[in-house]
Amino acid sequence: MNVIVFGPPGAGKGTQAALLRERLGMAHFSTGEEFRRHITDGTALGQQIRAIVESGDLVPDAIVLDVVRDALQSDRFRNGCIFDGFPRTLEQAYALDQLLADFGQSVDAVLTIDVPDDELVRRMLARGRSDDTESVIRERLRIYRERTEPVLAYYEQRGKLYRIRGDAPIEQVHQEIRTVLDSLAGER
Ligand code: ADP
Secondary structure, three states, X not given: OEEEEEOOOOOXXXXXXXXXXXXXXXXXXXXXXXXXXXXXXXXXXXXXXXXXXXXXXXXXXXXXXXXXXXXXXXXXXXXXXXXXXXXXXXXXXHHHHHHHHHOOOOOOEEEEEEOOHHHHHHHHHHHOOOOOOHHHHHHXXXXXXXXXXXXXXXXXXXXXXXXXXXXXXXXXXXXXXXXXXXXXHHHO
């Protein structure tokens, strides 16, 4: 099963993806984690994208897609994956369909975690990552609305979109996600 955990920055995508990996043993791929690792390790890619990530902007699609294409070659994704923080643009969504089709797979479900903006900002400030200053957070939310939110309509038209209430305790959000995944598994 290929599942996309979707939502604005601070919605809890990484937290929920990690719980699914732990409890269901699903493979998990986070583009944000991958980019932060490159930045920390000072790789050529890390040096290329550092300023972009720190400003709150999106890494260019071509770079993102190179990283995802590379990762998906790994055998650990042959039974599907939880994608976290990807796709973030329509171009990335189209490309993901192509990449998965090469392995005879497709996107099964997109779980979008809804959280009000004030709560998102509060959570990100509390998290205190280096790209979590108030002005950068506002910029990331703006870019999310402008470039990433349109991706939802693409999956909604394909009947793949499920809305999850994210303004709730972590376990409760997890249970809501499990209910959706269980119902999908039942259909297969
Ligand atoms: P959050 O869940 O708070 O949005 P992420 O860890 O997903 O944080 O992403 C951190 C940063 O990494 C983003 O603000 C962006 O600069 C970059 N990034 C991550 N994934 C993508 C992507 N799919 N496309 C473009 N940029 C990305």
